[in-house]
Amino acid sequence: MKYHKIRKMDIANGPGVRVSIFFQGCAFHCKNCFNPETHDFNQGIEFTEKTIMQIIKLCQEDYIKGLSILGGEPLHPININGTKKLVQKMKEKYPNKTIWLWTGYKIEKIEEKEILNKIDVLIDGPFEEELYDPNLKWKGSKNQRVIDLNRSRQTKKLELYETEKESIK
Template sequence: MRYNKIRKMDISNGPGVRVSIFFQGCHFHCEGCFNPDTWDFNCGKEFTDETIERVLELCSKDYIVGLSMLGGEPMHPTNIPGSTKLAKAFKERFPEKSLWSWTGFTYEGIKDNEIFEYLDVLVDGQFKKDLFDPRLHWKGSSNQRVIDIKETRKKGEIVLYKDEEY
């Protein structure tokens, strides 16, 4: 599997100052996608254990409050073994920092994957150009949901993420 890029400091994808990794490869091809250069599964760079170590090293800085995983499609069958490995390693090393991910799938279709043992927040659903709203936080179109995964798993029903910014 492959990844597109790593941002050492990202203030756009989730709350606070975060590290973000953009995986490579997405089959959804949403019209108006903000990142079409991540669609091709063969582009980008190889994702290895060294990549994981590099991300964790960046996350170790005091000012980094969490890690965000975007796409490309982190939950595609090609990418989910690697994104899960990274998620597990991140939470083992930084249990106090938050882990967010974005996906074009809906939560209900992928909720049985191991990765949800580690995720705090999932922004789900494909980007829909006709539902685009620039006032939305951390999502592009109103069909998408910012889901509190820990609460959702505890209650057995979708609980949306809430804080003073959302």
């Protein structure tokens, strides 16, 4: 599996200063996707144990609030094992830093539920151009949801992240 790029300091994808990784390869091909150069599974840089260790090291600074995982599609069958290893290592090493993950799958369609237990916030669903709104925070179109998985685990129902609730009032 491959990744497209790593950002050492990202303030656009999730709260605070974060490290972010964009995986390579996506089969959704949403019209006017924000990141079409990540669609081809054959391009990009090899994702290895070394990449995981590089990310772990980048996250060690106190000012890094967490890791954001984007794509491409991190949960595509070609990418999911690498994503699993990364989130596992990240939570072992930094249980208090958050993991945010963007996926084109709706949460109800994600078969590998185990990975969701290690993620704090999930932004789900494909980008739909007709529902695009530049004022939305952390998502591109209105059909997507910013889901607070920590609260969802507590209440056992789907809970939206607070800012998300504000944006749909």
